[in-house]
Structures are given as structure tokens and as C-alpha cells.
Amino acid sequence: MPFRDRYTGLINRYRDHLPVNDDTPIISLGEGNTPLIRLKNIPRHLGKDVDIYVKYEGLNPTGSFKDRGMTMAVTKAVEEGSNAIICASTGNTSAAAAAYAARAGITAFVIIPEGKIAMGKLAQAMMYGAVIMQIRGNFDEGMELVKQVAAEAPVTIVNSVNPYRLQGQKTAAFEIVEELGRAPDYHCLPVGNAGNITAHWIGYCEYSAARGSDVTQSCTFCGGNCRYAGGPVVGNRPVMVGYQAEGSAPFMRGAAVKNPETVATAIRIGNPQSWEQALKVKEESGGWFDELSDDDILAAQKLLAEKEGIFCEPASAASIGGAMRDIRSGRIPEGSTVVCTLTGNGLKDPDTAIAQCRDARMVTIDAQLTSVKEAILTHM
């Protein structure tokens, strides 16, 4: 069977647009190429004429968008001869770092806030064999420690301050433009450390620069091989919208938040590392930042699961929750095409999911046909 068209990860897919060459030893788990799902029931629920798509990044190999950045960061670390990587994390980065380090046969050191990362993420870091340092402190403190130690010890930092991370993550924007045949009008993301919103903007800018607004014949981005080469280019770059959790919203406060809190532990960050870049993204794209309460985040998570059958983790739901609010208010006008990034899989954080499903339709019954029948009749 010919494997010529087999998908082998985003570096191979986009190698002409990434800092690799033919000798680069690629460390991949087949990340990227995630589904862009068009929502059916939520637009109807909102009563608005909008096209909403979710980019389901929870279907990456370790269950979050971090794999896009980690394949690049670990590939480059190995290429440069590094034997160990280190990161601070609210959970997903540590899972991805641990997995890609395992794949590469190097050591991952991860610093996580004790008791504040979701159970699935902790299980992943443990299973993949990372050295886990739980600190009595938060992500921002962990980040400072990582930067200090990486300056002195022979370990490569793989947080998004590592520029290769953003290079990998920009490919999500490429995939979206290729699938829609154009950029969306609005792209909504949850914002924590602000690396991902920055990476998406890099991707959209590169794509639009490569194609140009008046390109009609060949797509210079892909050398004329993509299925949209030659097609019209409309809406080159989206308005970028970033949503934070109310208790961890430095962009809304205009200053670092000292003790960030939120049920969306992935974005429990008070001092984003890509602060300046994210402000630039907002300005250049004509976008905005906003915040959601924990209740609104959880309600959006539940609604997406119930109405569309898509289970994302709480932080991810900030994008759809925020977008729904802005669509309702008209800030995102009718007729728009909106993409919301669902950054992580709902299975990462089963505790939070179960805790908010106390009204779940679950009954305990005898193992008898009559009991089953009775349950069906009661719940029809």
C-alpha cells in the first residue's frame, strides 16, 4: 500500500514554512490536521445568522493545541543537541513536553502549581515519564523559575517564549484558511500566556502575505499545490478576539494579576509572557479582549457538549462562551464567519465536568428488564 499521502504531522505538511531542513530530525506524533467543525445547533439557539466553526484542538495526540508547538520545539532542541527540556505549565504544556520528550528519548522537567492542574494532565505527565516538580506557587512563579534555571543549566526551555513553539502553533491558522478557502471574519481564542493568539496571527499574516490580496492565479504560499490555489482570496485576516477568565484577566486590568484564580485552570495566569505581542495582535487585527465569569465558562462548556456533542475543557469554552455573548450583542455582526479554537479536550478535566453535572440524567437500577423499561419510559 502506498504511503505517499499518509499524514505525518504538521512539520512535514508545512515544512516550507517552518525553520527546518532536510537533515532536521523530526519528532512528531502526527499532530495537527484537526477537525474544523461547523456548529449546527448553537447558531439556531442564538437565533442569529452566523457561521460558527470550532477548531477542535483537543484531538491532537496529547489532547491539546500544545502539540503543534511542542513538535517544533522538541525537534529543534534535539537538532541543537539538547538532552533535556523544561517548562512551567498549567498542565497541557507539561503533558505535551513529556510526550514529545519521551518520543525523542530525552528528559522532560515540568514545573506545575501544586493541586491546580487537572487530573488528566497530571496523569499524562506521569505516564510519559517526566520529572515533575510541583511548586507551592502558581504558574507565573513557575515561569520565572524556569527562565532563571534555563539560563544556568543545560536544559532547553519549551514554554512559548521559545520561538519555535509559536512557529508550530501558527499552522492552525494555515489549516483554517485552507479549509474555509479564506480566513474567517473573527477568530476567538481563550487567552492565558497569550502565545496562541500571537501564533495564530503570525499564521494568518504569513498566509495572507504569501497569497496577497489580489492573487488570482497561483498560491505562492504552497507553490500552487493547495486545493485553493488559483481561487479568489477573500477576507485575508480575521479580527482576533481573546477571552480571559474574570479572575485571571490581566489584559482587562491593564496590569499583571498577582493571585489569579479560575475554574479554568489552564488559563490561571496573571502575567502573560507574550503580553506585548498579544496587544499588537489586538491592534493590528482590530480585535479586542474580554473576560468571562467561571459560571459563564462552565455554562458554555456544557452547552457545547449538550447541543453539539463536543466536549472541550473549561478554558477552551471561554472562546465559544465569549463568542456567543458577542454575537448576541451584535459586536460580532450577523453574516459573519467565526472560528473558535477549542484548545483542549474535555477529558483532561473529568473532575470539573462531573462536578457540574449533578443534574445528570443518571439512575441506579436493578439489573432487570422491567427496571430498564421503566427508566426508558420515565426519561422519554
Ligand code: F0G
Ligand atoms: N487553553 C488551554 C487548554 C491551555 O492549556 C492554554 C494554555 C490556553 C488555552 C491559553 O493559551 O497560553 O497560549 O494564551 N496553557 C499553558 C499550559 C499555559 O501550561 O498548558 P496561551
